Amino acid sequence: MAAPTELAFDWGGTPVPFSVRRSERPTLRIVVTPEGEVVVSAPSHASDADIISRVRRRGAWIVRQRARFDRWRPRTPPRQYESGETHLLLGRPYRLLVEAGTSIGVRIEGSRLILTEPDNKGLVFRRTVLRHWYRLHAHRIFPERLRAVLPPFARLGVERPRLVIREMTHRWGSFTAKGALVLNLELVRASPSLIDYVIAHELAHALHPDHGWGWEELLTRAIPDWRARKDELERELL
Ligand SMILES: [Zn+2]
Incomplete structure (x- = not known):
């Protein structure tokens, strides 16, 4: 060629x-x-x-x-993982503070996200530590949100799907042919109402594979204001 x-x-x-x-x-x-x-x-x-x-x-x-x-590309400059940067958790902004400590840890104090490290470790180390911290939150919060969103779908016979959390580059979630709900780890930065929208969007695919009338009707029944949440998700992050 x-x-x-x-x-x-x-x-x-x-x-x-x-x-x-x-x-x-x-x-x-x-x-x-x-x-x-x-x-x-x-x-x-x-x-x-x-x-x-x-x-x-x-x-x-x-x-x-x-x-x-x-919209999928980060709008903020790439993170340097230096004190003063803003990082989101569940839609709330936190100001990163990197401090020296005897052990590795991440904690929230008020509006600050404090990362402690034994000595000045640099970007790659801090990114890894924070990603792990985000993952812990995702594994705690996503199952809770799934439980909250599921009832209207369960009434129609949708069983609680297996939940898979992973990094995805171009979508917030998917519903696999084998019936697993896949959620993008990044979603843990969004507020719970937006997480709920993504979960409901994907659960509606359990009964309607496309975005046709049936899917839309079911999603609207579960989350009447889903369009506003969808817009917000596309506008806000990350
Ligand atoms: Zn979809």
């Missing part, structure tokens, strides 16, 4: 770059990657001008996809 060609289309005065791979395919295909790159596969005979005009016709969709993926 030939090397990709770099092209761009104009969207409201801003050039949107994309790469094109030509092959013996009959149709044009556009993919927006989670990194925000636009990748086009085109028939080998298509001209650059033809490709640009056809990709531009999908401009609104492309821009929307990129905005959607953007």
Whole structure:
């Protein structure tokens, strides 16, 4: 296959770059990657001008996809794990204080998140310690929230699913074909009402695999204001 060609289309005065791979395919295909790159596969005979005009016709969709993926990228600068940074737990902001101590530990005092370490350990160590601390909270809180959210679904025959907590890059949760509820560890930074929305969203998938009318109706019955919570989740974090 030939090397990709770099092209761009104009969207409201801003050039949107994309790469094109030509092959013996009959149709044009556009993919927006989670990194925000636009990748086009085109028939080998298509001209650059033809490709640009056809990709531009999908401009609104492309821009929307990129905005959607953007929301997943941290808005705050990457964490340095230095005193003074803000870290969230259950929707509440805490100010990190790193202090020297005889042992390794994390605790909350008022609005401060205090990390003690025997000597100046640095970013990687602190990130590992805090991730472990977040994981402990997730394992305590997510099962509690699942218990609280489950009843309207249980009445329809949904059994309490196996709960899996792990790091996920592009979603807050999923409901697997084997009936497990998977939640993104990062969700422990969000407030309980937002955690509840994600759990209910996924539990509704136990009966309705798609986001169709049945799913929506069931979710609305469980969490009437789920749309507001969804917006908040997309706006707020992290
Ligand atoms: Zn869904």
